[in-house]
Amino acid sequence: MSDLLPRIHPDDYCNEDLPTLSQPWWQTLPSSFHSMPDHFLADNDTSWRISSTAAVDTVARTGLALMAGVAALPATLNAARLNDERALTDFYRPFLAESDPNTFFTPPTVSAKIKHTPVSSYHFQPEDGDAHTLHFTSPFVPKNPDLRERYLDHTRNGTAWAQHWRHHDGPRPTLVMIHGFVADPYWLNTRWLALPWFYKQGFDVLLYTLPFHGRRKSRFAPFSGAEFFSQGMALLNETFAHAIHDLRLFMQMLREQGSPAIGATGISLGGYTTGLLAALEKDLAFAIPNVPLVSVIDLMKSWFPINQQVKLLNRIYDTDTAGLREITALHSPLTWPCQIPQSGRMIIGGAGDRFAPPKHSHLLRQHWNNCDVHWFPGNHLLHLDQGLYLKAMRDFMRQAFAAKGVS
Template identity: 50%
Template sequence: MASPAQRVSRVANQAYRQSKLAITGSPWWQHLPEDFPEWQDEFELNGVAKLMVAGTKQIDNVIRTSLATMAGLLAIPTTLRPKQVAIDREQRAFYEEFARNGDADAFYQRPKRGVSMRRQKSNYLQYRPNIGHIDLLSFDSAFEAVNPALREHYSSYERNATAWAEHWQHDDKPRPTIIVIHGFTADPYWLNSRFLAMPWFYEQGYDVLMVTLPFHGKRQGKFSPFSGHGYFSHGFCHMNETVAHAIHDIRVFMDYLEDQGVPQMGVTGISLGGYTSALLACVEDRLAFCIPNVPVVSIIDIMLEWFPTGPIVRTGLKLAGMSITDARAAVAVQSALSYPTKLPRDRLMLIAGAGDRLAPPKHTHLLWEHWQRCRLHWFPGNHLMHLDQGRYLKAMRNFLQHIGFAVGASANASVETTSTAHK
């Protein structure tokens, strides 16, 4: 007999409703209504399903307010200070032109090959595989800001110039590898290992590479008040360069995997990592799949929807003489909505929570429409509580097997042994 959570998952996959078409033309940032942050998500749910989703919404609202307060007090004010706003106003057209052209390859150029990769043992392993080993990878990133006007300032963050990743490998041969991208502030490898059930995927026979985004973890400044602070605290243009830096470094790791003989690689990411993974699919045809999990799609609209960041951002935009459309245009170069994906529709999958209030379902719906209504799985939970997670893990496994991204006979192992962190 199906559990209440399973019943919600089945219903939610069928029950999302959005009565209005969000984007009616191109470019998307000019045609997405300015009141989009106020739009309510609609799920046709009844009984237990409705109560479960409503309950997870309330939990997310509390967490969202806490994160928004932290960002609103410590990061966004520096982004909206007059001097920074003046720089962004002056340089905005540089980035908008790339977005308007819709050619991701022009802005996200392929990095040079032959990067020297360092490997060392990690002393802080949450998961120790019975077969294989785990290395900590790093390299000196050669990334330079795309905009020459920002190169000197961006390069001044020295700790950010070293890229890091944790690599789980089987000993016998290079295996198909799942690249994992973490969310905002949520960079610890042990956290993403458990949250995204990477031990279970590893035991299915896959190798795993968990990357660290710029300004997170070991890449954050010595005096950074929290991991990820530098991502949003230096203005919109700086944010564009940070995303470009993330894509650059992930592609260097992909080059390394390719040089090691890895036969296939695909990407998944959560929240900000989902945002990044979707963008990576716009520039990398080497990916076998892309599975954003509870993804953000429009950074500006997320900022406007959260409290207290919303009022702070609206006030800052008003003082700068910028509309919401202007702000979206300023960062459109970093959104997957601005480009066609390099992957065919049948290699794309989206996972989202019906009660998510950090990255509301309407954002996933925007990407789903942009990706020609690819495979989509709603689960009955919020951004952090992935109720009935085993069900979407099975859906991911079946998806990977269907597209030929499968290894070994261990694929019959039971999902029910997965961590219960989200139950």
């Protein structure tokens, strides 16, 4: 790890066109938010790194948007289902008016029997601990009775999965990691986010698999994660509720095993989920979203060619951008107050990110009362100077755990 200072100062994001976030954010955020440029104060070398990695991100993003758009076509062309979709989403409006998000994201009331099996040989094998694959049959039931049968028909999605690395002399404070959209393989996240390094710094690690990803995807889904966003806005609400529900059961297991404190990080879609978790779990020591998004609709509007489908959504739901945001606001981290103390909030943002552009991280930072932020001069996939933010994360995590009375 390098002792150099970051190339970009926390306050070097300087887009004066972005307004101060106010509630309800889905109405007050300009409809042009998705197209607003991202500006950083930076020297020539850093500016070159930002612009060049941004160009690479834009090309890669188009490929992923094309995959996601094609995956959504069957639902988009299902006229009978589209006729029901507006009524299905109306079910969730009363929950959005509640002061407590846990009214919808109900904590689990039934415990799970979690099974453990040793990980395969090609996964990380700690020398001073063990690594297991965990799974259980999820007791989750969708809130919307009109969606229960359709949602639960995805039988493979009904099994929750995670990987757990635990020190022999534990239990230790635990880092929970949530992967990004389509990026669920444990081996990928192990290497991409240097998770063995965090383990060697003294933390136990749990890698969580989101619904419809990995072994949770349907047998005939075209790719991992394809069903996450492609089945309508109503089912998307239930998908996030399911994600939080099963993650809470794994966290309950960690507490029962004696983990003295738990913190969470996640990348991209996992960063979005981490931000939501921070609005629900008061006992988290920290939340560190990494290159997070904060508005699904605004992200779609910035991704070609899937931005063309937003116009269809306007017609299906008979509403404008603000209305579409409201339909998806139930699971946005911008909607709810963060429950974690200020000392436990940190954001990692890529200055050249064009999958989840910096403006998303900037809005979340505003919502979290100008919390700590670490900007790196790379994109969504290429995290330049990653060693600097990994070291910053480690020090931040230790301080947050110490605030919980855990050394």
